[in-house]
Amino acid sequence: MLESDRPKGxxxxxxxxxxxxxxxxxxxxxxxxxxAALDVFSLHGFRGATIDQIAEAAGMSKPNxxxxxxxxxxxxxxxxxxxLDIWLAPLRHMDSDGDPIxxxxxxxxxxxxxxxxxxxxxxxxxxxxxxxxxxxxDMLEGELKTLVDEKAKVIGGWMDEGKLNRAxxxxxxxxxxxxxQHYADFDVQxxxxxxxxxxxxxxxxxxxxxxxxxxxxxxxxxxx
Amino acid sequence: MLESDRPKGxxxxxxxxxxxxxxxxxxxxxxxxxxAALDVFSLHGFRGATIDQIAEAAGMSKPNxxxxxxxxxxxxxxxxxxxLDIWLAPLRHMDSDGDPIxxxxxxxxxxxxxxxxxxxxxxxxxxxxxxxxxxxxDMLEGELKTLVDEKAKVIGGWMDEGKLNRAxxxxxxxxxxxxxQHYADFDVQxxxxxxxxxxxxxxxxxxxxxxxxxxxxxxxxxxx
DNA sequence: CTAACATTTTTCCAACTGGTCAAATTTCTG
DNA sequence: CAGAAATTTGACCAGTTGGAAAAATGTTAG
Numbered sequence: 001m002l003e004s005d006r007p008k009g010x011x012x013x014x015x016x017x018x019x020x021x022x023x024x025x026x027x028x029x030x031x032x033x034x035x036a037a038l039d040v041f042s043l044h045g046f047r048g049a050t051i052d053q054i055a056e057a058a059g060m061s062k063p064n065x066x067x068x069x070x071x072x073x074x075x076x077x078x079x080x081x082x083x084l085d086i087w088l089a090p091l092r093h094m095d096s097d098g099d100p101i102x103x104x105x106x107x108x109x110x111x112x113x114x115x116x117x118x119x120x121x122x123x124x125x126x127x128x129x130x131x132x133x134x135x136x137x138d139m140l141e142g143e144l145k146t147l148v149d150e151k152a153k154v155i156g157g158w159m160d161e162g163k164l165n166r167a168x169x170x171x172x173x174x175x176x177x178x179x180x181q182h183y184a185d186f187d188v189q190x191x192x193x194x195x196x197x198x199x200x201x202x203x204x205x206x207x208x209x210x211x212x213x214x215x216x217x218x219x220x221x222x223x224x
Numbered sequence: 225m226l227e228s229d230r231p232k233g234x235x236x237x238x239x240x241x242x243x244x245x246x247x248x249x250x251x252x253x254x255x256x257x258x259x260a261a262l263d264v265f266s267l268h269g270f271r272g273a274t275i276d277q278i279a280e281a282a283g284m285s286k287p288n289x290x291x292x293x294x295x296x297x298x299x300x301x302x303x304x305x306x307x308l309d310i311w312l313a314p315l316r317h318m319d320s321d322g323d324p325i326x327x328x329x330x331x332x333x334x335x336x337x338x339x340x341x342x343x344x345x346x347x348x349x350x351x352x353x354x355x356x357x358x359x360x361x362d363m364l365e366g367e368l369k370t371l372v373d374e375k376a377k378v379i380g381g382w383m384d385e386g387k388l389n390r391a392x393x394x395x396x397x398x399x400x401x402x403x404x405q406h407y408a409d410f411d412v413q414x415x416x417x418x419x420x421x422x423x424x425x426x427x428x429x430x431x432x433x434x435x436x437x438x439x440x441x442x443x444x445x446x447x448x
Numbered sequence: 449c450t451a452a453c454a455t456t457t458t459t460c461c462a463a464c465t466g467g468t469c470a471a472a473t474t475t476c477t478g
Numbered sequence: 479c480a481g482a483a484a485t486t487t488g489a490c491c492a493g494t495t496g497g498a499a500a501a502a503t504g505t506t507a508g
Contacts, residue, residue, distance in 0.1 A: 023475090023476090023484070023485095025475080025484075025485070026484090026485095029485090042354075043354070043355055043356065044269065044271050044272070044355065045268065045269050045271075045272050045351075045354075046272070047268050047269075047271070047272030048268065048269050048270070048271030048272035050464080050465065050466085051465080051466060051467085052464080052465080052466095060486085061486070061487065061488085062466085062467085063467085063468085063469090063486075063487070063488080064485075064486055064487075066466085066467065066468085067484095067485070067486075068485095070467085071466085071467085072466065072467090101443070101444060104443065123354050126350070126354055126409070126410075127269075127354055129409065129410045129411075129412055129413055130266075130267070130269075130347050130350055130351055130354070130409060131267055131268065131272075132267065132412050133412040133413065133416075137412065137416065140412065140413055140416035140417070141416045144413075144416065144417065145416055145417050145419070148417050162445060163445070164443050164444070164445065165437070165441060165442070165443050165444065165445050167434055167437050167438065167443070168430055168433075168434045170417065170418060170422075171430060171431055171434035171435070172434065172438070172443075174403075174406055174407075174410075174414065174417075174431075175403050175406075175434070175435070175438055177406065177410075178402040178403045178405070178406035178410075179398075179399050179402045179403060181402070182398055182399075182401065182402035183398075185350070185353065185354060186350075186353045186398075186401075186402075187353075188353055188356050188357045188361065188364065189353055189357065189364055189368075190398065192357075192361065192364035192365045192368065192369055193364070193368065193369050193372050193394065193398075194394060195369070198394075206392055206395060207395055207398075209392075210391055210392045210395035210396065210399070211395070211399070213389070213391050213442075214391065214396070214399055214438070214439070214442065215438070215442055215443050216442045216443060216444045217389060217441075217442040217444060218389070218437075218438065218439055218440045218441040218442030219325070219328065219388050219389050219391065219396075219439050219440060220325060220388070220389065220440045220441060221386060221387070221388065221389050247454070247455095247505095249454075249455075249505090250454085250455095253455090274494080274495065274496085275495080275496060275497085276494080276495075276496090284456085285456075285457065285458090286496085286497085287456080287457070287458085287459095287497085287498085287499095288455075288456055288457075290496085290497065290498090291454095291455070291456075292455095294497085295496085295497085296496065296497090
């Protein structure tokens with residue numbers, strides 16, 4: 001039987017039975033491990049990543065790593081939680097009392113900034129999605145859906161007021177997610193296509209301009 | 225040392241040393257294997273997938289599978305080639321002599337159809353991208369870049385003629401890729417958010433309508 | 449039918465996997 | 479500094495992994 005299908009019995013904090021205060025070393029080493037694990041998991045996915053890889057990247061032995069996170073799953077779970085906060089923040093921030101056009105414009109910018117500043121988190125998320133989101137499906141159907149439903153209603157309201165062209169708010173959100181994530185998740189492809197010249201820093205500025213234009217005006221010229 | 229980093233010496237067709245004609249059984253079994261492997265690789269990525277899984281999905285023993293594809297890599301390589309054909313076809317099909325607006329509109333439709341009809345290929349591609357495209361980086365910088373450069377020039381020409389709003393053609397292509405792939409790669413998320421009601425057949429029709437509207441008109445109403 | 453070839457199965461292996469355990473070492477607290 | 483607690487290490491384990499070898503079984507052209 002494969003390890004990813006096997007049900008796990010115990011909870012996360014197997015080692016801290018008596019809720020001792022967390023030491024300095026504990027915090028430092030845990031951060032070190034999570035940092036290394038983010039590299040590895042975001043590159044190979046849960047199944048493709050190994051504890052040895054993570055331990056080596058964190059500069060410690062495997063048993064030592066397992067002292068802090070008794071199971072591979074535990075590390076992944078922690079990363080997942082942190083990542084989801086980052087991932088959801090830009091949408092959470094969209095203000096129903098603001099002006100529709102600037103609100104959406106700045107939502108796009110925030111989401112794109114997230115792709116630039118936290119590409120590994122984005123890829124971690126993408127990896128989980130590709131695998132059918134086995135470890136966060138509940139969160140998708142709960143927290144995420146709730147948030148999206150709420151924001152879709154807001155956007156729909158703006159459209160009712162004639163402040164935005166009528167369109168499906170859900171698919172609009174999908175489109176923003178997709179276009180912004182692309183620059184983190186498909187980074188290699190973007191670099192390969194743009195070549196070395198335009199794949200550096202200016203890349204994200206170009207993307208921001210383009211996306212703003214796309215979402216605001218579309219492609220069809222307004223003279224015919 | 226990890227298997228993904230280890231250099232491989234021999235070529236693909238280790239077993240067919242004297243170029244014998246391919247038998248009926250060979251073709252059938254190879255197809256069966258590739259079909260099964262597409263399931264597994266697209267779900268777990270190269271490192272996460274195991275030969276055992278593929279063999280079981282194909283209904284044969286592991287050594288039997290290895291008789292047809294001596295190395296795990298060989299299967300993946302074959303899938304990659306087939307996938308790239310499918311992946312590139314919609315863009316190849318865009319006609320520089322056609323009308324810009326309808327051409328782009330139908331390109332979007334073709335690409336979205338690809339996501340609907342070949343989601344596993346799309347996810348296989350996405351998996352490879354997330355991992356930094358180690359096995360197809362040459363193809364990206366060669367074949368793909370060439371094609372995109374060519375089509376970007378075409379689109380740029382259309383813009384020069386005033387038939388399209390001015391925008392960066394490369395980022396336009398990225399946006400079309402991103403938005404259409406999303407429905408294959410992030411299928412779970414889309415389903416989770418839309419719920420059971422609207423996540424069925426109509427989903428892709430809704431998406432097509434939305435994307436058409438987005439790329440043609442954008443969000444800003446044209447009365448101010 | 450039968451020899452030559454193609455296919456399949458059985459057995460096996462060394463490396464890697466996630467994880468355990470007890471002993472050794474380091475760090476903190478009084 | 480001493481003792482207790484926290485941390486690190488090395489040895490180990492059972493299951494999995496990609497793959498090899500050879501024997502056993504099918505298939506087919508002459």
